[in-house]
Amino acid sequence: MLDRRDFVRRLLAERGDLLVVSGLGSATYDVAAAGDHPLNFYLWGAMGGTAMIGLGLALAKPNRRVAVLTGDGDMLMGIGSLATIGVKQPKNLVIVILDNAHYGETGMQQSHTHAGIDLVATALACRFKHARAVSRIEEAADVRALLHEGEGPILISARISEEDVPRVLPLRDGHAIKQRFIEALNAARN
Amino acid sequence: MHTPTTIETSWPDAIYANFRRVGVRQVGYVPDAGHSRLIALCQSDPNIADVVLTTEEEGVGLVAGAALGGQRAALLMQSSGVGNCINMFSLLRNCGFGCVVLVTMRGEFGEFNPWQVPMGAITEEALRLTGFLTYRIERAEDVDDIVGAGCDMAFDGNLQVAILLSQRLIGRKQWTR
Numbered sequence: 001m002l003d004r005r006d007f008v009r010r011l012l013a014e015r016g017d018l019l020v021v022s023g024l025g026s027a028t029y030d031v032a033a034a035g036d037h038p039l040n041f042y043l044w045g046a047m048g049g050t051a052m053i054g055l056g057l058a059l060a061k062p063n064r065r066v067a068v069l070t071g072d073g074d075m076l077m078g079i080g081s082l083a084t085i086g087v088k089q090p091k092n093l094v095i096v097i098l099d100n101a102h103y104g105e106t107g108m109q110q111s112h113t114h115a116g117i118d119l120v121a122t123a124l125a126c127r128f129k130h131a132r133a134v135s136r137i138e139e140a141a142d143v144r145a146l147l148h149e150g151e152g153p154i155l156i157s158a159r160i161s162e163e164d165v166p167r168v169l170p171l172r173d174g175h176a177i178k179q180r181f182i183e184a185l186n187a188a189r190n
Numbered sequence: 191m192h193t194p195t196t197i198e199t200s201w202p203d204a205i206y207a208n209f210r211r212v213g214v215r216q217v218g219y220v221p222d223a224g225h226s227r228l229i230a231l232c233q234s235d236p237n238i239a240d241v242v243l244t245t246e247e248e249g250v251g252l253v254a255g256a257a258l259g260g261q262r263a264a265l266l267m268q269s270s271g272v273g274n275c276i277n278m279f280s281l282l283r284n285c286g287f288g289c290v291v292l293v294t295m296r297g298e299f300g301e302f303n304p305w306q307v308p309m310g311a312i313t314e315e316a317l318r319l320t321g322f323l324t325y326r327i328e329r330a331e332d333v334d335d336i337v338g339a340g341c342d343m344a345f346d347g348n349l350q351v352a353i354l355l356s357q358r359l360i361g362r363k364q365w366t367r
Contacts, residue, residue, distance in 0.1 A: 046281040049248075049251035049281060053251040056216060056252040059216055059239045059256065059259070060216070060261040174284035178286065182257075
């Protein structure tokens, strides 16, 4: 089992011009804890929509790398979007599911993945180029490399510990998060 | 594939011309008879990424992601699809993502299927409650003007605009085989 904060910190180390979309709840806190960045689009709601935001961004910016970091509950709510992404085959999109098999925000009720529902197999059935589960911290370097260079669409299910960690709360104003992201992307001019 | 042949061809072309004019680059949709010609026009345009969705709700995320990446996106759906989007629409309102949604109406003029009526009857009100400006089109000759105005408001002002294409405009005949 992975320590979620350590794992996400390693994924986002020396991130370069990586674009990051984080799903509501703990995934947003983990991404913020790894270091606030203008190219983070933090979600605080819109549950089930994170992967699709990643797709829209990946299609709009085919020369940039897009990482979606989200929880198992968010991915399950938007499970049909795996099929939609499979149709479009974005080469620059990687989804990392921080899977603790529970709904952390609402009191740690078990999610479908706890019962063995397999998001890696689902992604492969949806024609993802690559999908696998990781559970050892040594694998973080491989996943980080996939974020930057892997041919997408890719889905990684990261088996994280159920341990509760302190919340790290980033910007909450949706307009501000959006505007900061767009300005940083425009400044890069590619 | 069943291809409706009774659709008035001019109004989908007028919508498409406006997409071209304002630079819409991504179009999300769930397959729909009323939108079939517009969908085909978008699919054949190399400058538009057409994204077929499993549920209309996915399209809301698509619009937001496109906007983050500097692209304009539009959604095509039936009135029933509006109901599938309601919580996700908060993303557009909360962050100020400009969006145009073209809604083919069901459950009204000449509807043969009563199961379409409950959602069709509340579609415009539901859109307004979730923050959309709504415009309703009854006549084909109004499509260019209203869609043009709607696209300009949405993308120049980061507003959420829904344009309801009435069942009378779309035509009853296409629902029969």
